[in-house]
Each structure stands twice: as C-alpha cells, then as structure tokens.
Amino acid sequence: MTTVGTLTRADLSEALHRQIGLSRTESAKIVEQILTEMCEALARGENVKISGFGTFVLRDKGERIGRNPKTGVEVPIAPRRVLTFRASQMMRERIVTSS
Template identity: 80%
Template sequence: MQEAGTLTRADLAEALHHEIGLSRADSSQFVEQILGHMCEALANGENVKISGFGSFVLRDKGERVGRNPKTGVEVPIAPRRVLTFRASQMMRDRIVAAS
C-alpha cells in the first residue's frame, strides 16, 4: 500500500489479499461489492455510517441566489442533493495523532 498520495480500490484489494489471504480476484470482487452496496444505498437516499470511520450523509439544499464573482450578476442556483462526509471522532483523533 502507498504511504502518501491516494488510496485506490486496487490498494484496498491488495491489502485484503495480504492481510486476510483472499485471492487477488476475490479481494477485488469483495471491495467492489462493498463499494457497490454503499453507492446503491446513497442512490436510494439512505445515509451510510461506518462506525469508527465516519458517515456519508445526503443533504437537500434549497434554491438560492448566487453571484458570478467575475461579473457580479446574480444567478439562481437550482435546488440539489449533495453528499457530505463527516469523520467520526475516532478517525479525527487518529488523524491528529498521526500528524
């Protein structure tokens, strides 16, 4: 696994292969299934909470008026659904301890 940069699906599958002993194909399939379940739940409007890691929360934002920073012209921004992530306290503590 990488020490710095971006953690990828392949990195997660490789970690499963080394730490649990699953074949590379099974590890990759396992990662894809987990991510697929998470995506499906979010697409169905459900929030996803992983204890000790954090929560993926869907929020509905109402219509509002924005401003073009270059021209100053007001522009209506349509209502939309956004995905936010909030790290658990345990995860925040681990990040602070690692820095």
C-alpha cells in the same frame, strides 16, 4: 505535513490480499461489492454509517442566489442533493495524532 497519495480500489484490494490472504480476484470482488452496496444505499436516499470511520450523509440544498465572481452578476442556483462525509470521533483523533 507531507502529501501521500490517493488510496484506490486497487490499493484496498491489495491490502485485503496481503492481510487476509484472499486471492486478488476475491479481494477485488469484495471491494466492489462493498462500494456497490454503499452507492445503492445512497441512491435510495439512505445514509451510510461505518462505525469508527464516519458517516456519508445526503443533504438537500434549497434554491439560492449565487454570484458570478468574475462579473458580479447574480444567478439562481438550482436545488440539489449533495453528499457530505462526517468523520467519526475516533477517525478525527487518529488523523490529528498522526500528523
């Protein structure tokens, strides 16, 4: 398996520019608008589902006891909200067949 790189906002904008023919400025604005909308929905406590790609889900984790691996001392871990991603079945199949 080879490591490729990281897909960035600029990469997404460039792909829109090349494949759809939008200007680079318009492409960058669209990418920003999509990401802003996703962030705002998550901030409101909503899940974000992109058909054929996956779902971003907010989960509330309760307080629990953790352990410092270096010292072995138990410490309480505060409750928190975490963001998880679950790939769609279509995405999982594409990832498995491409490796």
